[in-house]
Structures are given as C-alpha cells and as structure tokens.
Amino acid sequence: MNREYLFRRLAQLVPTVAAILLASFFLLHLAPGDPVLALAGENGDAAYYAAMRERFGLDRPLGSQLGTYVGNVLRGDLGNSYVQGRPVADLITERLPATLLLTGSALVISSLAGVAMGIFSARRSGRWPDFTMNAAALAVYAAPVFLVGQLAILLVALRTGWFPVQGMSSADSEASGARHALDVAHHLALPALTLASQETAVVSRLTRVGVVDELDRDYVRTARAKGVGERGVLYRHALRRPLLPVVTVLGGRAGHLLSGAVLVEVVFGWPGLGRLLVTAIQTRDAPVVLGIFLLVAIMVVVANFVTDLLYSWLDPRIRYA
C-alpha cells in the first residue's frame, strides 16, 4: 500500500462525513415538528414560542442557521441541546462509554462465538449438527434485535432470575471498584448477547462456508496425507483464508452494531447514546441529533478505513494503488 493511496483514502473521509452532516441537517430541519414543543408542554402561549425560537436562532433562515452550525462545528463546538440546555459534547461524552462498552462487547462476542460456531458447523458439514446450526443462525439473523431482547428478558431474565432486566447497575448498590465492575458486567451480559446475536449468525455462516470450501482443497488433502493432525489442518492451514471475509465485514458490522445498540439500549434501559438519540429525535432536538450523527458517521467511516488497512495487511496479495 503506498502512501499516496493512504492520503487519498483519508481525504475521502472528509467529504463523506460532511455530506452525511449536511443531509442530516436538512432532513432534520425540513421534517415537521418544533423543538419548543418539548419545552412548552401543553400550555405555551405565542409569546413563549416566539421567545424560545429567537433564543435558539430558529427564527432565522435555514441557510443562515446552517452557516452558523457548520462554523461552530469547525471550531469544535457542537452547540447546546435545545431541551436540556447543556453542551451537546457533554451529553455525548457522558453516554459514549456505555455505548462503546455495549457495542465493543457485542463485537468481541460475535467475532469469537461466530468463528467458533462456524468451525463447529463446518467440521460436521452435511450432518444434523450442521443443519441445526444453520437453521438457528438463519432464525436469529431474521429476528429483529428488539424482539430478541424482549424474548431474552421474558424467557431468560424473568424465568431464571439470573440477570437483571434494566439499567447498567443495581439501584440499591453503592458499590465501587471490583464489585461495581462485576455489577456492570452482570447488567451487560444480556444486552451484549442480544446485540451480538445477529452478528454472530453472520460471522458463523461466513466462517462455515469458507472452512468447508477450504477443507476440500488439494493442499489440505496434501497436509492430511503428510500426517498433519485434523486440528493442525484446521487451525494452521484451513482457517486463515476464511477469516478474511470476516475481517472485511468488520467495518460494516461496527455501523450495524451501533444502529442495533439504539434498540437494545431502549429495551434494556442501557444508558447510552442510542437512548439519547431516540429522545432527541422525538423532541426535534437538532443539535443533539446532529452531534450523534456526526460522531457515528466518523466512527463508521474510520472503521471501514481501518478494515481496508487490516485487509491488505492480512493478505499480502492485496495491494491498493
């Protein structure tokens, strides 16, 4: 990979993020609804609406509002929430760790579990464990994540009592340090498994298909003929190539997981960005929505970029020009 390519890719990131931000700005401002409604409740009068619109600059033409917003973003200022009156950057940074913990855990779980299940299936290709695994993967992949979450709460948490159903820590807990970490991990288990479910299915299918293909190849047959054990054949030879597409979808999966996190956070009362986003959209709190969109856009674009780099590193035959 040459340096010119690297710079070119980096330069593409900027217009991509800018285009996402512009489209979001116009979609949000052209959609019906007034952010003052969330503040006024049922009983605001005309004077109240006029005063608040002026305060937020909503009485100015859209072009002028956009100019101000872009200027502020370039200076690193995402503005203040209309509804909460606090800096958007603060609102985001307060909730980002919870979302990263949830999506990060789900990414790790889905990668490990997906590869493991794919291998399990591939080694039993054409037999009933493989069919069962395939059917299960397809069912999980087809199920919307909020449904999986509700089922997990009803069938796992409530039936067994092993897992809490809401939040990130116990209400009556004042614990700190290791006990607090355990409490959070306890609360994290079910939402992370729920969020990971679809991705696990995707990864397991990709791995299975790749490994089955690979196990049929001549070099594998040669390795076996040379007396290499089945485990060695699989992990030293046959697994390398099937992992490539798994890594390729990593970037896309990061974006997919972030969007899934919105639903999972609502279902499990997980205090992350997703819930902030849902509330902000409902109340037409444009600075908050745009701030989150900007952050997510940057995260997804960067994740894709890193995936490209990783891909060429993993497979030296791949060269970018």
Added chain:
Amino acid sequence: MIASRVLAAAVTGILLLAGCSDSPSPNGDEAAEPTSGGTLVVAIDSDPGTLNPAITTSGATHTASELMFNGLVSYTPGQEPQPELAESWDVEEDGALYRFHLRKGVTWHDGEPFTSGDVKFTFEELLFELHSRTKASVGAAIESITTPDEDTVEFRFREPYAPLLRQLDVTEAPILPEHVYGGVDPLENPANNEPVGTGPFKLQRYTPSAEVRLVANRDYFREGMPKLDKVVMRIIPEPANQVIALESGEVDWLFGVPGPDLERLQDSGKYDFLQTAVNPGGANCIMTVSFNLERPMFQDVRVRRALSTALDAQQFLDRVLFGQGKVATAPISSGIPVGHADNLDGMPVFDRAAAETLLDEAGWVRDGGGVRKAEGVEGVKDGTRLAFDFLHFPGFASYGQLLKAQLDAVGADVKLVPLEPPVFVETVFTSRKFDTNIISYCNGADPEIGVKRMYVSSNIGPIPFSNSSAYDNREVDRLFDEARATVDDDERMALYRTLQEQLVEDLPYFWLVETESTRVFTTKCQGFSGSGHFAETASCST
C-alpha cells in the same frame, strides 16, 4: 476444538459474572409492616435532562425534581390550597392583591436561609420567562411582585385574578434560591443538574440516561419528614419493561401501568394501588375529540351532536382505559371543584338510534347500509360521502380503532391517521389539515390553566394544544374573562356552569373520558400521595 473451548469459556465467563454479583431478590412474598427509613426505587419513563422545574413544564423534569423543591402552597386531596412555604395569606382589593406570609426558619439544601427575595426572583426571572404555563397565565396578568420584608411577598395584579392560589404548588411554581440561580443564564446554569431546593429530598447523584438518586433532607421544615432515607429514580423508557422491572423486584413504584397488565398485577396480591388524576402530562386530563369547525361538514351542530351521541364512552373506559378513569360528564373535569358542572342538559349520551335520526335530519342520508351521503347539506356538494380523517398520537391508536367502529355503525367512514406528537401538532395547529382528532387536554387545577386555552377565540392559531376546533364564541370569551376576575368561589362556579351550558349546546368538541393513572407499588412501601411530593410521607420496610 479450540473454538469450542473459546465459546464455552465466553459463555461460562458471562454466567460466572452473573453468579458473582447479587441478583435482585424477588419481593412481595410477605407484606412486612413499613417502618421509617428505607430506600424507594421508582421507575421513570424518560431522562429528565434538567432538574430545574422552574424553567420547563416537561413531565420528565417535574417527576424527577419536584421532591427537591416546594411551592408557596400545596393542595389537599380536595384541591384546597394549604400552607407550604407560605404559612398564611391575605387576599385584598377583590383579588387584585395577594399577600403571603412566609414560613420562618426554612433553609435551602446548602444551609442558606429562604427569604421573600427568592420568591420574587423565581417568579420574575425564571417562571415568567421560561415556565410556559405560569408565564401564560400569572405572568400575563401580574402588575408587580414586591417584598415589604424578608418574610412577606405581595403579588399585585392589574385586575382581580381569582385562580392564583391554585397555581402556586411545586408543579406550577416551584421556588428556587436566588443565590444559586441568579446572575446566570437560567437555561445554561450548571445548577440545573445540581439543584438546591427546600424540598424533603436532596440530590445525591444524577447519572444521565440512568438514574437520579435522592437522599433525605434531614433539615426539612416538616417535623419527622421525610421518612425514607433514599429515593432512587431509574430511567426505564418502555412501560412493558417497567412492569417487568417491578415484577422482578428491581423497582418498587410505577407512576402508571398499561391497562392489560393492571389486572394481572391486581390479582397477584403483591402490590398496592393508588388511583390519581395526576398524569405524566398534567392533571385532570380529558380525552377530547375535536371537530374542525373550518370544514363545511362540521358546521352544522346536528352533525357534531350526532357523532358525539354515536360514541359509547363507557366502552372507551372499559376497553381502552381498562377502567382507569371515568366517563366525562361535562367540558370541565370533575377534578376541578370550582369549575366542573354536574347534570348539564344536552351533554351527549350514547344513543345510536338518536344519532342516526340526527344525521338524517342534517341531510346525511344512508344509501342502503353503507356510508351516508350528503343531500342538500349547506356548503357540501350533494353525494359527498360522510368520510373524514381522525388524527391521533400513535399511543392513542386504540381510541381510534374503537371510534372508527362505533361511527361506522351510524354510516360514517373514518380514516385513522396516526402521527408522532411533533407532526401531529404541526398538522393540527399550524397547517390545520385535519377533520377530527383526539387530544388529551389536561385541565390542570383551575379552568384558567388548562381549559380556557381550548375555547377562547384569541387562541386559534399555530400554538400547540390551543383551540383545536377553531371555536369562536365571543360570549364564551367574555365568560372566561369574568370568571378569572371573580374571586368568590360560588359566583365563579355559576359563571363556569353558564359557560359549560353554552359549550354543550355548541359542541365544538366531544369530551369522551377523564383519564386517571394508577400508581402501583410493592406492599413493603406505604404512605404515598398522588401529587408531586408523592414520596414525602412514604416509608419502605427493608
């Protein structure tokens, strides 16, 4: 094999984590006798964002913060004002001057003394600027607020103003300290999330999107209160998940419960219930059908009366609200003693045959068994079908379905249009592109707060939740003005009765059902009230 081990290790690790920490113990097996102290865990449905109840009317903020503040007065269950931060008051000059004598020795959570200056500051700098209800009502009528001394505050109005004493509780007018909230832009004051009040509880910690933790204010001015040591408010957005959290023992109190779950919880015997007219969006709410009077179809009162008479309110109460409320019997809620009029002549009562006759008389005739068509209706082309849209919040879909079925039976074709609240508001109040709709109009504690806005002709326009039907009757406008300036309760009630007789005759709206919320709590906790200070007198056994 390694992969299988990795999978097994991952699952085991998670299960181990689950086993390591204390799992919540199921509750309600036995109803222990509540004692003083304890922690109450409450479910709230949205993140308050700010904990300053003086700068917003947001239900989320008020629910989460009112326990930390006080009003000048609070209300008895019969809605009569009783002393809170004000110990007593005099009403002079026919209601144009109110003089409040403040409670002595009250301190803020930071130890500073509470004075009349704080009251003047709160009204002038916060409530009249940013609390939409108080700004639109008291703020529009006030002439001046003066503080003759540290313990006295006087409100002078341009003309007699009757409803003041019903607009001074912690919901309508929470009092905040000037030394904390003064001199800073009130919308951006850091104290909005680290509030200082006089209320029974103090903030321990607010974790955005997760929880609000309160601890008892041991210097509270009411002797022996509060009894609880702590109140933890957990933010759980979905009503169904709130119920699950209650049943799994993670929370002790819900502000409301979906109808279908109510019966199950009642049957379980593990919970107690408190019925109240205070809903998250406001108090004394009536589900109200608006007829857009700008549409030719609805200009004949016989059509409005026919459609209202075709609606069986009792079915709405049973099937939609699962009994949580009552059938509305007047335009003003029965929760407002000074406004509600009983036994109004002409209030529509369900009678399908009468509805059919009225529609026939109005020129909407049946062609066979189907939808009615216009025949000689003024302003409507002959042959026009009796078809109209019905706009509602997605959460009110079950009202729409039942209404559609009931009106279908009298030959009206209703098209249901569910719209998210911001879009609903814009469509109904700004662009006015609708025929009928349903709105939960919350009447508040006084007709001046939440009733007048629906009817006065000056309130037809782009302001949300104003005069949705575009009703214009100058006599009604005059009666509202006269009632506002009449301090004597009996005289005021007489004016509101006359007014409601006129409304029932004109039927710009149909008042379907008064909604109530059912608070649900575990039997280990007792002593709650329905108001903003619901937990002031509560206690939980540990």
